[in-house]
Amino acid sequence: MQTHDTPPEPVQAVTPQQASSVTELDSDTKRKLEAKVDDFLTALAKTPGHDPGFRSKIQAVHGLGHEDIRRAAGMTGRLLNQQLRSRSQIEADITAQTLDQLRKKFDDLDPNRRGDLLKPRKLFGLFHLGDGLRHYFAAYERAQVPIKSLIQSLYKHQDQLRMANATIDQEKSEAWDIMTALEKHVHSVKTLDSRLSTDRERIAGQDVEKARVIDDELLFHIRQKHRDLLTQLAVCYQSYLAMDIIRKNNFELVKGIDRINTITVSAINTAIMVADALTGQKLVMEQLRQIKGVAGDSLRSAAAGLKEHAAHTEDGSFAERELGTLKTAFRDVFDAMNTIHQNHRDADENLQKTVHILSDEFDRANQKLQQHTGPTYE
Secondary structure (H helix, E strand, O other): OOOOOOOOOOOOOOOHHHHHHHOOOOHHHHHHHHHHHHHHHHHHHHOOOOOHHHHHHHHHHHOOOHHHHHHHHHHHHHHHHOHHHOHHHHHHHHHHHHHHHHHHHHHHHOHHHOOOOOOOEEEOOOEEEEOHHHHHHHHHHHHHHHHHHHHHHHHHHHHHHHHHHHHHHHHHHHHHHHHHHHHHHHHHHHHHHHHHHHHHHHHHOOOHHHHHHHHHHHHHHHHHHHHHHHHHHHHHHHHHHHHHHHHHHHHHHHHHHHHHHHHHHHHHHHHHHHHHHHHOOOOOOHHHHOOOOOOOHHHHHHHHHHHHHHHOOOOOHHHHHHHHHHHHHHHHHHHHHHHHHHHHHHHHHHHHHHHHHHHHHHHHHHHHHHHHHOOOOO
């Protein structure tokens, strides 16, 4: 049975409001942050405008969240420069190539391409060239070494994809921590803006210089900082979603490899059984029997039962039916391969769209940060 696993859609640009709603802080955390803001404003109100301590407090606001902004920008930069071209992507491409090679091997063995295997083979209609079925099934013995190699290669790629996903899970956890830290800074500057706007006269008092700095510098930088934090939070969340796309694509490919190997082994087992039932031919498949799922004695017993049934069948319907079973098994293999191949192409296309959108958002965020802070984050 063919299954269709739709690859994840490309990640669209994330708004600051969307990102902020994802990392909503609990009420206890908010209260603690607000208490810190209140303590800061109390200290600010007690410090004269001409005092060096007042200026240092203003600078502390300028630097609020600076390191976490750097961490977020650095994570997105690494994602664009490394992770999206990482081992998982390479493994996905190599896996697709390996599947193509396996398909070619099965193309060569496909009974649907062999014509009438039950028809006697003769040269010029006179000289018997041997049993077409026996000749066909002998091809399995010749193909078993490369098939085994390709299946084992798929399992190795599967392990690499699992390892890549373990790394992505760690990076997603790091991204979530960064997003939470940014959201805390966002709440702090929002609270600071609100408190300063409503309590400016009390904080400034009769100090003209303090009032000027609050109006011309502090409130301006707080609001600018708020926008920078929200912008970086949105890009960070977009990166988080992009990593999730990579992880899901890898996971679907891991499942696809299991499906391909299961269906491939099923087709080989069917061939072993049909060969024994129709021709008494014992396929020597020791190489493939080392692969999990390729059975031996149980299939021989099943084939013996089929031969006993065939002995009571006077026409060729039994042979045609059993050969039809093998043809169906091969169609299942090709259907599964086609599905995985198409999903890989769609997933790669969607991922490239995600990279393009994320790259544009990252560049815009960097430009804003460069205008406000100087250096570009990479």
